[in-house]
Amino acid sequence: MPYNDLFSSHDGELKHVVTVNSEVFVYAHEQSALDAVMRRTVNTIDGRIVQLLCSLTYPGRRFRKLSGSDFIYDLAHYAEENEERVFLLGAQASSNNGAVQVLKAHCPSLAVDGYSPPFCPDVGHHAWNSEIFERIARFRPKHLVVCFGPVKQELWVAQNAVALSRLGVQCAYGLGGTLDFVSGTKRRAPKWVQAVGSEWLFRLLSEPKARFRRTLRMFKMPLYVAVNLRQREILDRKEVFEAETPWEQRKSA
Numbered sequence: 001m002p003y004n005d006l007f008s009s010h011d012g013e014l015k016h017v018v019t020v021n022s023e024v025f026v027y028a029h030e031q032s033a034l035d036a037v038m039r040r041t042v043n044t045i046d047g048r049i050v051q052l053l054c055s056l057t058y059p060g061r062r063f064r065k066l067s068g069s070d071f072i073y074d075l076a077h078y079a080e081e082n083e084e085r086v087f088l089l090g091a092q093a094s095s096n097n098g099a100v101q102v103l104k105a106h107c108p109s110l111a112v113d114g115y116s117p118p119f120c121p122d123v124g125h126h127a128w129n130s131e132i133f134e135r136i137a138r139f140r141p142k143h144l145v146v147c148f149g150p151v152k153q154e155l156w157v158a159q160n161a162v163a164l165s166r167l168g169v170q171c172a173y174g175l176g177g178t179l180d181f182v183s184g185t186k187r188r189a190p191k192w193v194q195a196v197g198s199e200w201l202f203r204l205l206s207e208p209k210a211r212f213r214r215t216l217r218m219f220k221m222p223l224y225v226a227v228n229l230r231q232r233e234i235l236d237r238k239e240v241f242e243a244e245t246p247w248e249q250r251k252s253a
Contacts, residue, residue, distance in 0.1 A: 006042070006071070007078045007143070009170040014161040016040070016154075017173045019068045021047035024150050034151055037158040044071075047199075068175030072145065072182060073106065075173070079143055080107040087139050087169075088114030089132065090147030091179035098183025113139050114179075123148075123156040133160075137167050144172040147179050 009015035018024065018041045028035050045051045046067040054063045079086045088099055096116040103112050115135045120128040136144070144164065146153040153174040157164070164172060180186040187206065189199040 004078075006044075007075055007171060012165075014157075014165045014169060015042060015171045016157050016161065017042045017044065017171065018154055019044050019046035019066070019173075019175060020050055021067075022049050024154075025050060025053075027151050031151065034154055037154050040158075041154070068145075068173060068178040069181045069188060072103075072173075072175060072178055075143060075145075076103045076107045076110055076112065079112075080110040083111075084143060085111040085113075085139060085141040086143045086145065087136060087141035088112065088145045088147070088179060089117075089136075090145075090153070091116055091177075091183075092185070095179045095183045095185045096147075098185060099179040102182050102184075111141075113141075123152055123159065129160070133163065133167065136164070136169070140168045142168060142170050144169045145178070146172060146174050147176060148174075149176060150174075 006017065016037075018038055020028075020038075020043045024034075024046075028038050044066040045054060045063055046065065048065065051063050051065050055061070076086060078084075086103070088096055090096070091099070093116040096114040100112055100114045103110060115132065117128060117132055122128070144157075146157055148156060153176070157172045157174060161172075177186065181188045188194075
């Protein structure tokens, strides 16, 4: 499958995948801890502005947007084919449970489970983490989808990479609000809105109170690009995205 490189790890170390949108880009320039983490992770493009920036930074290369809300279905299909387990961590309980059921419906043989921990601002809280690791240890997944929101999910995976590896996790993905979309708890922007790069506006209009400050932060991106453009490793999957993705092909079949 064309996703073999993204969904596999053979060097014994945990592969940490970060989906980079404008908000994550700004956070990486404001928080040294996240900056340090993202210099070691596999970073994919999750946003039209980031896609344009990469195209300008690396002329001649063809980049494609790869958001977690899209590739989670390909991850499920890949894991089902290879008899690998997927664990969904985070989001509200309704979104987590709903996403588990949706993925099972699409991939009946997939071994998938999930857990929605109570809110905790401290990713290093011992009791909070103990419950999380106990559930992961019982299920023994190879793939771990973490949906704590930007920065928190990236730092949590990085801080616990060794422990996760010992539990059999080989790939961890920080996917933000993906479980809300998969479960149908929140409506994703229409395809044409995504195509023109206005998904952020759709989400702002859908959740004005929750998204207002996050949207303001996104508009800092041009400042950081102009003042201090930092090149980052972006996963270039042009052979995958020159046509429809495998999941889109299956849905339209």
